[in-house]
Amino acid sequence: QVQLVESGGGSVQAGGSLRLSCRSSPYIYGYYCMAWFRQAPGKEREGVATLFTIGGSTYYADSVKGRFTISQDNAKNTVYLQMNSLKPEDTAMYYCAARGDYCRSLEQGDYNYWGQGTQVTVSA
Numbered sequence: 001q002v003q004l005v006e007s008g009g010g011s012v013q014a015g016g017s018l019r020l021s022c023r024s025s026p027y028i029y030g031y032y033c034m035a036w037f038r039q040a041p042g043k044e045r046e047g048v049a050t051l052f053t054i055g056g057s058t059y060y061a062d063s064v065k066g067r068f069t070i071s072q073d074n075a076k077n078t079v080y081l082q083m084n085s086l087k088p089e090d091t092a093m094y095y096c097a098a099r100g101d102y103c104r105s106l107e108q109g110d111y112n113y114w115g116q117g118t119q120v121t122v123s124a
Contacts, residue, residue: 002026002098017083020036022079022115028053033102035050048068051103052103070082083120090122091121092119097113097114
């Protein structure tokens with residue numbers, strides 16, 4: 001059973017930056033697709049970015065492309081989401097997710113494991 005724990009959320013002004021972390025336990029070996037999702041109040045959960053643990057290929061939703069970067073540190077068994085040029089519309093609960101297979105989509109139903117989330121609030 002994979003457990004995911006997010007951290008790094010907080011409050012920031014528009015234009016600022018935050019880095020979210022997602023640590024998995026036990027150590028993930030082999031093919032895993034790691035992803036970040038977010039859910040704003042009253043809205044559906046949406047996919048933000050994916051990273052395939054073998055090779056590190058990434059994919060981004062159009063809404064964050066050029067501003068967010070997903071990366072991994074294998075030694076720390078951690079995936080990061082660097083968020084720059086934050087906007088008020090980025091305010092949401094951010095969730096880390098994983099699936100033991102290739103990255104296929106940003107559909108939440110494709111992911112088996114989820115963290116509890118970390119809140120990001122961006123003020124104007």
